[in-house]
Amino acid sequence: MTAQAITTILLAFIAFSLPEPRMYSKQYHDDGTIKAEGWIMGEQKVKYWKFYHENGTIAAEGHYQTNKKSKYWHYYDNQGKLTKEGHYEDGIAQNWWIFYDLARQETRKSQYVDNHLHGFCLVYKNKKLFKVEKYEKNQLKGAWTSIRDFRRDNPDVSLY
Template sequence: MYITQYHNNGALKAEGWLQDGLMVHYWKHYFVNSKLQQEGHYKEDKKEKYWYFYRPDGSKSMEGHYQEDQKNGWWLFYDKQGRIDHKCQLRNGIKNGYCLKYFNKKLTSAEKYKNGKKVNEWFDFRSFKRDNNLSDLK
Protein backbone atom coordinates (compact mmCIF):
# COMPACT_ATOMS: atom_id res chain seq x y z
CA MET A 1 0.00 0.00 0.00
CA TYR A 2 1.32 3.45 -0.95
CA ILE A 3 1.11 5.96 1.93
CA THR A 4 1.87 9.60 2.63
CA GLN A 5 2.81 11.13 5.98
CA TYR A 6 2.66 14.82 6.93
CA HIS A 7 4.51 17.17 9.26
CA ASN A 8 2.49 19.08 11.91
CA ASN A 9 2.45 22.11 9.58
CA GLY A 10 0.71 20.05 6.88
CA ALA A 11 3.76 19.74 4.64
CA LEU A 12 4.54 16.33 3.18
CA LYS A 13 6.91 14.39 5.47
CA ALA A 14 7.32 11.05 3.67
CA GLU A 15 5.81 8.94 0.94
CA GLY A 16 6.36 5.35 -0.01
CA TRP A 17 5.24 1.76 0.18
CA LEU A 18 4.24 -0.29 3.22
CA GLN A 19 3.93 -4.03 3.29
CA ASP A 20 2.77 -5.74 6.49
CA GLY A 21 3.38 -2.45 8.31
CA LEU A 22 7.03 -2.23 7.17
CA MET A 23 8.62 0.26 4.76
CA VAL A 24 9.51 -1.41 1.46
CA HIS A 25 10.54 -0.32 -2.03
CA TYR A 26 11.17 3.35 -2.87
CA TRP A 27 10.59 6.13 -0.30
CA LYS A 28 11.05 9.88 -0.23
CA HIS A 29 11.43 11.87 3.01
CA TYR A 30 11.01 15.66 3.19
CA PHE A 31 12.12 18.52 5.43
CA VAL A 32 9.46 20.70 7.10
CA ASN A 33 10.16 23.27 4.35
CA SER A 34 8.93 20.67 1.77
CA LYS A 35 12.40 20.17 0.24
CA LEU A 36 13.48 16.60 -0.38
CA GLN A 37 15.62 15.29 2.52
CA GLN A 38 16.47 11.74 1.41
CA GLU A 39 15.29 9.09 -1.02
CA GLY A 40 16.00 5.45 -1.57
CA HIS A 41 14.89 1.86 -1.12
CA TYR A 42 13.78 -0.01 1.97
CA LYS A 43 13.52 -3.70 2.58
CA GLU A 44 11.52 -4.58 5.71
CA ASP A 45 12.14 -1.15 7.34
CA LYS A 46 15.89 -1.22 6.59
CA LYS A 47 17.64 1.03 4.09
CA GLU A 48 18.92 -0.92 1.08
CA LYS A 49 20.52 -0.23 -2.29
CA TYR A 50 21.39 3.34 -3.39
CA TRP A 51 20.34 6.43 -1.37
CA TYR A 52 20.51 10.19 -1.94
CA PHE A 53 20.61 12.82 0.84
CA TYR A 54 19.96 16.56 0.55
CA ARG A 55 20.38 19.72 2.62
CA PRO A 56 17.40 21.89 3.65
CA ASP A 57 18.26 24.27 0.75
CA GLY A 58 17.78 21.39 -1.73
CA SER A 59 21.44 20.81 -2.58
CA LYS A 60 22.74 17.24 -2.55
CA SER A 61 24.86 16.40 0.52
CA MET A 62 25.79 12.74 -0.03
CA GLU A 63 24.88 9.52 -1.81
CA GLY A 64 25.82 5.89 -1.60
CA HIS A 65 24.90 2.28 -0.95
CA TYR A 66 23.13 0.76 2.02
CA GLN A 67 23.17 -2.88 2.95
CA GLU A 68 21.10 -4.09 5.91
CA ASP A 69 20.59 -0.46 7.06
CA GLN A 70 24.36 0.25 7.08
CA LYS A 71 26.38 2.48 4.75
CA ASN A 72 28.67 0.26 2.67
CA GLY A 73 30.91 0.69 -0.37
CA TRP A 74 31.84 4.01 -1.95
CA TRP A 75 30.01 7.11 -0.68
CA LEU A 76 30.15 10.53 -2.32
CA PHE A 77 30.01 13.71 -0.20
CA TYR A 78 29.23 17.08 -1.79
CA ASP A 79 30.08 20.67 -0.93
CA LYS A 80 27.35 23.33 -0.95
CA GLN A 81 28.14 24.20 -4.58
CA GLY A 82 27.28 20.63 -5.64
CA ARG A 83 30.86 19.51 -6.29
CA ILE A 84 32.29 16.31 -4.85
CA ASP A 85 34.16 17.24 -1.67
CA HIS A 86 35.34 13.72 -0.87
CA LYS A 87 34.46 10.11 -1.48
CA CYS A 88 35.09 7.30 0.95
CA GLN A 89 34.82 3.56 1.23
CA LEU A 90 32.60 2.63 4.16
CA ARG A 91 31.85 -0.65 5.88
CA ASN A 92 28.93 -0.77 8.29
CA GLY A 93 28.83 3.04 8.36
CA ILE A 94 32.51 3.44 9.27
CA LYS A 95 35.40 4.59 7.07
CA ASN A 96 37.23 1.45 6.02
CA GLY A 97 39.41 1.77 2.94
CA TYR A 98 40.26 4.86 0.95
CA CYS A 99 38.97 8.43 1.18
CA LEU A 100 39.76 10.76 -1.68
CA LYS A 101 39.57 14.52 -1.04
CA TYR A 102 38.88 17.15 -3.69
CA PHE A 103 39.03 20.92 -4.00
CA ASN A 104 37.44 22.62 -7.02
CA LYS A 105 37.07 19.21 -8.73
CA LYS A 106 40.79 18.46 -8.29
CA LEU A 107 42.05 15.54 -6.22
CA THR A 108 44.14 16.98 -3.39
CA SER A 109 44.85 14.01 -1.11
CA ALA A 110 44.04 10.41 -0.30
CA GLU A 111 43.62 8.80 3.09
CA LYS A 112 43.40 5.18 4.12
CA TYR A 113 41.26 4.03 7.05
CA LYS A 114 40.95 0.77 8.91
CA ASN A 115 37.85 0.37 11.09
CA GLY A 116 37.37 4.15 11.32
CA LYS A 117 40.99 5.03 12.17
CA LYS A 118 43.24 6.84 9.71
CA VAL A 119 46.31 4.72 8.98
CA ASN A 120 47.90 6.76 6.18
CA GLU A 121 47.58 9.91 4.08
CA TRP A 122 49.09 10.96 0.73
CA PHE A 123 49.36 14.31 -1.00
CA ASP A 124 50.88 13.12 -4.30
CA PHE A 125 50.12 10.27 -6.67
CA ARG A 126 53.71 8.96 -6.75
CA SER A 127 53.84 8.22 -3.02
CA PHE A 128 50.31 6.81 -3.14
CA LYS A 129 51.33 4.37 -5.91
CA ARG A 130 54.51 3.42 -4.07
CA ASP A 131 52.85 2.79 -0.71
CA ASN A 132 49.99 0.83 -2.25
CA ASN A 133 52.11 -1.34 -4.54
CA LEU A 134 50.65 0.21 -7.67
CA SER A 135 53.93 0.45 -9.60
CA ASP A 136 52.34 -1.17 -12.67
CA LEU A 137 50.06 1.87 -13.17
CA LYS A 138 51.32 4.30 -15.78
Template sequence: MNFKKQLFLVFCCFSILASAQKKKYHKAYFKNGNLKEEGWFKKDQKNGYWKFYYNNGTLKKEGHFKNNLETKYWYFYRRDASKKKEGHYEKGMQHKWWLFYDDSGNINHKCQLKNNQKNGYCLMYKMKKLVRAEKYHKGKKIKEWTDFKSFRKENNLSDLRQ
Protein backbone atom coordinates in the same frame (compact mmCIF):
# COMPACT_ATOMS: atom_id res chain seq x y z
CA MET B 1 -15.79 -32.60 4.70
CA ASN B 2 -16.86 -32.65 1.10
CA PHE B 3 -14.70 -31.56 -1.79
CA LYS B 4 -16.48 -28.19 -2.28
CA LYS B 5 -15.91 -27.19 1.35
CA GLN B 6 -12.25 -28.20 1.16
CA LEU B 7 -11.80 -26.23 -2.03
CA PHE B 8 -13.53 -23.22 -0.48
CA LEU B 9 -11.23 -23.37 2.60
CA VAL B 10 -8.11 -23.64 0.42
CA PHE B 11 -9.31 -20.66 -1.63
CA CYS B 12 -9.94 -18.60 1.55
CA CYS B 13 -6.49 -19.42 2.94
CA PHE B 14 -4.86 -18.56 -0.37
CA SER B 15 -6.77 -15.25 -0.53
CA ILE B 16 -5.67 -14.30 2.99
CA LEU B 17 -2.04 -15.13 2.23
CA ALA B 18 -2.14 -13.28 -1.08
CA SER B 19 -3.58 -10.14 0.50
CA ALA B 20 -0.87 -10.21 3.18
CA GLN B 21 1.76 -10.19 0.41
CA LYS B 22 0.33 -7.12 -1.35
CA LYS B 23 2.29 -3.92 -1.42
CA LYS B 24 0.62 -0.83 -0.01
CA TYR B 25 1.61 2.72 -0.84
CA HIS B 26 2.01 4.90 2.25
CA LYS B 27 2.03 8.68 2.65
CA ALA B 28 2.45 10.61 5.91
CA TYR B 29 2.21 14.36 6.39
CA PHE B 30 3.58 17.02 8.74
CA LYS B 31 1.14 19.08 10.82
CA ASN B 32 1.57 21.91 8.29
CA GLY B 33 0.14 19.66 5.56
CA ASN B 34 3.43 19.07 3.72
CA LEU B 35 4.39 15.54 2.77
CA LYS B 36 6.70 13.90 5.34
CA GLU B 37 7.36 10.51 3.71
CA GLU B 38 6.07 8.24 1.00
CA GLY B 39 6.86 4.73 -0.08
CA TRP B 40 5.89 1.09 -0.23
CA PHE B 41 5.03 -1.26 2.61
CA LYS B 42 4.96 -5.02 2.27
CA LYS B 43 4.13 -7.13 5.31
CA ASP B 44 4.16 -3.94 7.44
CA GLN B 45 7.80 -3.29 6.51
CA LYS B 46 9.31 -0.67 4.25
CA ASN B 47 10.07 -2.34 0.92
CA GLY B 48 10.77 -0.65 -2.37
CA TYR B 49 11.43 3.02 -3.12
CA TRP B 50 10.91 5.67 -0.41
CA LYS B 51 11.20 9.44 -0.21
CA PHE B 52 11.49 11.54 2.95
CA TYR B 53 10.96 15.31 3.14
CA TYR B 54 11.81 18.27 5.35
CA ASN B 55 8.81 20.08 6.86
CA ASN B 56 9.30 22.86 4.28
CA GLY B 57 8.46 20.34 1.51
CA THR B 58 12.03 19.89 0.23
CA LEU B 59 13.24 16.36 -0.45
CA LYS B 60 15.49 15.13 2.40
CA LYS B 61 16.53 11.65 1.22
CA GLU B 62 15.44 8.92 -1.17
CA GLY B 63 16.30 5.31 -1.78
CA HIS B 64 15.28 1.68 -1.54
CA PHE B 65 14.33 -0.46 1.43
CA LYS B 66 14.22 -4.20 1.74
CA ASN B 67 12.60 -5.61 4.88
CA ASN B 68 12.84 -2.23 6.67
CA LEU B 69 16.57 -1.85 5.93
CA GLU B 70 18.16 0.61 3.51
CA THR B 71 19.58 -1.08 0.44
CA LYS B 72 21.00 -0.11 -2.96
CA TYR B 73 21.82 3.52 -3.80
CA TRP B 74 20.59 6.48 -1.70
CA TYR B 75 20.63 10.27 -2.13
CA PHE B 76 20.59 12.83 0.71
CA TYR B 77 19.80 16.55 0.34
CA ARG B 78 20.08 19.71 2.41
CA ARG B 79 17.07 21.88 3.30
CA ASP B 80 17.94 24.12 0.32
CA ALA B 81 17.62 21.06 -2.01
CA SER B 82 21.38 20.85 -2.76
CA LYS B 83 23.00 17.43 -2.63
CA LYS B 84 24.54 16.50 0.72
CA LYS B 85 25.78 12.94 0.08
CA GLU B 86 25.02 9.78 -1.84
CA GLY B 87 26.08 6.18 -1.70
CA HIS B 88 25.41 2.49 -1.33
CA TYR B 89 23.64 0.61 1.44
CA GLU B 90 23.69 -3.11 2.12
CA LYS B 91 21.27 -4.41 4.76
CA GLY B 92 20.95 -0.99 6.40
CA MET B 93 24.70 -0.30 6.52
CA GLN B 94 26.72 2.14 4.43
CA HIS B 95 29.01 0.25 2.05
CA LYS B 96 31.22 0.90 -0.96
CA TRP B 97 31.86 4.42 -2.26
CA TRP B 98 30.06 7.44 -0.78
CA LEU B 99 30.25 10.96 -2.21
CA PHE B 100 30.03 14.00 0.07
CA TYR B 101 29.25 17.47 -1.30
CA ASP B 102 30.16 20.96 -0.13
CA ASP B 103 27.66 23.82 0.03
CA SER B 104 28.43 24.74 -3.60
CA GLY B 105 27.42 21.29 -4.85
CA ASN B 106 30.97 20.14 -5.57
CA ILE B 107 32.38 16.88 -4.28
CA ASN B 108 34.19 17.61 -1.02
CA HIS B 109 35.39 14.05 -0.49
CA LYS B 110 34.56 10.51 -1.43
CA CYS B 111 35.22 7.52 0.76
CA GLN B 112 34.96 3.76 0.74
CA LEU B 113 32.76 2.62 3.63
CA LYS B 114 31.99 -0.71 5.20
CA ASN B 115 29.50 -1.21 8.05
CA ASN B 116 29.00 2.58 8.39
CA GLN B 117 32.74 3.21 8.84
CA LYS B 118 35.50 4.49 6.60
CA ASN B 119 37.27 1.39 5.37
CA GLY B 120 39.51 1.87 2.38
CA TYR B 121 40.37 5.10 0.61
CA CYS B 122 39.12 8.64 1.09
CA LEU B 123 39.89 11.21 -1.57
CA MET B 124 39.71 14.87 -0.47
CA TYR B 125 38.96 17.71 -2.89
CA LYS B 126 39.28 21.46 -2.70
CA MET B 127 37.73 23.58 -5.46
CA LYS B 128 37.27 20.45 -7.61
CA LYS B 129 40.95 19.46 -7.30
CA LEU B 130 42.19 16.35 -5.55
CA VAL B 131 44.39 17.57 -2.67
CA ARG B 132 44.80 14.58 -0.37
CA ALA B 133 44.26 10.85 -0.14
CA GLU B 134 43.78 8.89 3.05
CA LYS B 135 43.48 5.22 3.84
CA TYR B 136 41.30 3.83 6.66
CA HIS B 137 40.82 0.50 8.33
CA LYS B 138 37.65 0.03 10.42
CA GLY B 139 37.25 3.79 10.88
CA LYS B 140 40.87 4.56 11.83
CA LYS B 141 43.20 6.47 9.54
CA ILE B 142 46.29 4.42 8.76
CA LYS B 143 47.96 6.51 6.05
CA GLU B 144 47.76 9.91 4.33
CA TRP B 145 49.25 11.21 1.08
CA THR B 146 49.53 14.68 -0.41
CA ASP B 147 52.12 13.62 -2.99
CA PHE B 148 50.30 11.60 -5.63
CA LYS B 149 53.46 10.12 -7.09
CA SER B 150 54.05 8.28 -3.81
CA PHE B 151 50.34 7.46 -3.54
CA ARG B 152 50.38 5.76 -6.95
CA LYS B 153 53.62 3.98 -6.13
CA GLU B 154 52.37 2.62 -2.78
CA ASN B 155 48.86 1.61 -3.81
CA ASN B 156 47.12 -0.62 -6.27
CA LEU B 157 44.86 1.88 -8.03
CA SER B 158 42.45 -0.86 -9.03
CA ASP B 159 41.41 -0.83 -5.34
CA LEU B 160 39.82 2.55 -6.03
CA ARG B 161 37.21 0.90 -8.28
CA GLN B 162 35.69 -1.28 -5.54
Protein backbone atom coordinates in the same frame (compact mmCIF):
# COMPACT_ATOMS: atom_id res chain seq x y z
CA MET C 1 -13.16 -35.45 -1.04
CA THR C 2 -15.50 -33.43 -3.21
CA ALA C 3 -14.45 -31.03 -5.92
CA GLN C 4 -15.91 -28.15 -3.90
CA ALA C 5 -13.83 -29.09 -0.82
CA ILE C 6 -10.66 -29.34 -2.90
CA THR C 7 -11.39 -25.94 -4.50
CA THR C 8 -11.97 -24.36 -1.07
CA ILE C 9 -8.70 -25.79 0.28
CA LEU C 10 -6.77 -24.60 -2.79
CA LEU C 11 -8.25 -21.10 -2.58
CA ALA C 12 -7.41 -20.88 1.12
CA PHE C 13 -3.86 -22.05 0.44
CA ILE C 14 -3.43 -19.46 -2.34
CA ALA C 15 -4.88 -16.65 -0.21
CA PHE C 16 -2.52 -17.35 2.69
CA SER C 17 0.55 -17.89 0.52
CA LEU C 18 0.23 -14.64 -1.45
CA PRO C 19 2.43 -11.77 -0.30
CA GLU C 20 0.79 -9.12 1.80
CA PRO C 21 -0.48 -6.27 -0.38
CA ARG C 22 1.57 -3.08 -0.53
CA MET C 23 0.02 0.26 0.27
CA TYR C 24 1.26 3.76 -0.50
CA SER C 25 1.73 5.75 2.70
CA LYS C 26 2.14 9.48 3.36
CA GLN C 27 3.25 10.95 6.68
CA TYR C 28 3.01 14.63 7.61
CA HIS C 29 4.85 17.13 9.82
CA ASP C 30 2.82 18.80 12.59
CA ASP C 31 2.22 21.81 10.32
CA GLY C 32 0.63 19.60 7.66
CA THR C 33 3.49 19.56 5.16
CA ILE C 34 4.56 16.20 3.86
CA LYS C 35 7.23 14.43 5.92
CA ALA C 36 7.61 11.12 4.07
CA GLU C 37 5.97 9.02 1.41
CA GLY C 38 6.53 5.51 0.17
CA TRP C 39 5.38 1.93 0.15
CA ILE C 40 4.53 -0.17 3.18
CA MET C 41 3.78 -3.84 3.48
CA GLY C 42 2.19 -4.55 6.82
CA GLU C 43 4.10 -2.31 9.23
CA GLN C 44 7.34 -2.29 7.24
CA LYS C 45 8.73 0.20 4.74
CA VAL C 46 9.46 -1.41 1.37
CA LYS C 47 10.46 -0.23 -2.08
CA TYR C 48 11.02 3.48 -2.85
CA TRP C 49 10.66 6.24 -0.20
CA LYS C 50 11.08 10.03 -0.12
CA PHE C 51 11.59 12.13 3.02
CA TYR C 52 11.09 15.89 3.24
CA HIS C 53 12.39 18.78 5.34
CA GLU C 54 9.80 20.86 7.19
CA ASN C 55 10.09 23.52 4.47
CA GLY C 56 8.87 20.96 1.91
CA THR C 57 12.15 20.33 0.08
CA ILE C 58 13.35 16.79 -0.34
CA ALA C 59 15.64 15.52 2.46
CA ALA C 60 16.38 11.96 1.31
CA GLU C 61 15.26 9.33 -1.14
CA GLY C 62 16.02 5.67 -1.57
CA HIS C 63 14.83 2.11 -1.21
CA TYR C 64 13.81 -0.03 1.73
CA GLN C 65 13.73 -3.77 2.02
CA THR C 66 11.81 -5.07 5.06
CA ASN C 67 12.16 -1.77 6.96
CA LYS C 68 15.92 -1.42 6.31
CA LYS C 69 17.59 0.97 3.90
CA SER C 70 18.90 -0.80 0.82
CA LYS C 71 20.38 -0.01 -2.56
CA TYR C 72 21.32 3.58 -3.47
CA TRP C 73 20.29 6.64 -1.40
CA HIS C 74 20.52 10.40 -1.98
CA TYR C 75 20.53 13.03 0.81
CA TYR C 76 19.79 16.75 0.42
CA ASP C 77 20.13 19.92 2.51
CA ASN C 78 17.10 22.07 3.35
CA GLN C 79 17.59 23.99 0.08
CA GLY C 80 17.24 20.75 -1.90
CA LYS C 81 20.92 20.52 -2.86
CA LEU C 82 22.52 17.08 -2.93
CA THR C 83 24.91 16.60 0.02
CA LYS C 84 25.77 12.90 -0.22
CA GLU C 85 24.85 9.68 -1.93
CA GLY C 86 25.76 6.07 -1.41
CA HIS C 87 24.92 2.43 -0.93
CA TYR C 88 23.12 0.58 1.84
CA GLU C 89 22.94 -3.15 2.38
CA ASP C 90 20.58 -4.39 5.07
CA GLY C 91 20.37 -0.90 6.61
CA ILE C 92 24.15 -0.45 6.81
CA ALA C 93 26.29 1.98 4.78
CA GLN C 94 28.53 0.00 2.43
CA ASN C 95 30.76 0.55 -0.59
CA TRP C 96 31.49 3.99 -2.07
CA TRP C 97 29.80 7.19 -0.85
CA ILE C 98 30.14 10.59 -2.53
CA PHE C 99 29.96 13.87 -0.57
CA TYR C 100 29.28 17.33 -2.04
CA ASP C 101 29.76 20.97 -1.08
CA LEU C 102 27.09 23.67 -1.47
CA ALA C 103 28.07 24.23 -5.12
CA ARG C 104 27.44 20.50 -5.70
CA GLN C 105 31.11 19.85 -6.31
CA GLU C 106 32.46 16.53 -5.09
CA THR C 107 34.51 16.94 -1.92
CA ARG C 108 35.08 13.29 -1.03
CA LYS C 109 34.54 9.75 -2.28
CA SER C 110 34.80 7.36 0.63
CA GLN C 111 34.65 3.60 1.07
CA TYR C 112 32.43 2.22 3.83
CA VAL C 113 32.25 -1.22 5.38
CA ASP C 114 29.56 -1.89 8.00
CA ASN C 115 28.85 1.83 8.62
CA HIS C 116 32.55 2.61 9.11
CA LEU C 117 34.99 4.51 6.94
CA HIS C 118 37.12 1.59 5.85
CA GLY C 119 39.32 1.78 2.80
CA PHE C 120 40.26 4.81 0.78
CA CYS C 121 38.84 8.31 0.84
CA LEU C 122 39.55 10.50 -2.17
CA VAL C 123 39.56 14.17 -1.18
CA TYR C 124 38.90 16.78 -3.88
CA LYS C 125 39.72 20.48 -3.98
CA ASN C 126 38.65 22.71 -6.88
CA LYS C 127 37.41 19.64 -8.80
CA LYS C 128 40.83 17.96 -8.64
CA LEU C 129 42.09 15.08 -6.55
CA PHE C 130 43.93 16.73 -3.68
CA LYS C 131 44.63 13.93 -1.23
CA VAL C 132 44.06 10.22 -0.64
CA GLU C 133 43.35 9.00 2.88
CA LYS C 134 43.20 5.43 4.14
CA TYR C 135 40.85 4.42 6.97
CA GLU C 136 40.30 1.31 9.04
CA LYS C 137 37.07 1.35 11.07
CA ASN C 138 36.89 5.18 11.09
CA GLN C 139 40.55 5.56 12.13
CA LEU C 140 42.83 7.45 9.77
CA LYS C 141 45.79 5.19 8.94
CA GLY C 142 47.52 7.24 6.26
CA ALA C 143 47.28 10.21 3.93
CA TRP C 144 49.04 11.05 0.67
CA THR C 145 49.16 14.19 -1.46
CA SER C 146 51.46 12.84 -4.19
CA ILE C 147 51.01 9.86 -6.49
CA ARG C 148 54.64 8.90 -5.99
CA ASP C 149 54.24 8.60 -2.20
CA PHE C 150 50.91 6.80 -2.55
CA ARG C 151 52.40 4.20 -4.93
CA ARG C 152 55.42 3.74 -2.67
CA ASP C 153 53.22 2.99 0.35
CA ASN C 154 50.49 1.08 -1.55
CA PRO C 155 52.24 -0.94 -4.28
CA ASP C 156 49.32 -3.38 -4.69
CA VAL C 157 46.70 -0.67 -5.30
CA SER C 158 45.98 0.48 -8.84
CA LEU C 159 44.94 4.07 -9.43
CA TYR C 160 43.40 3.20 -12.79
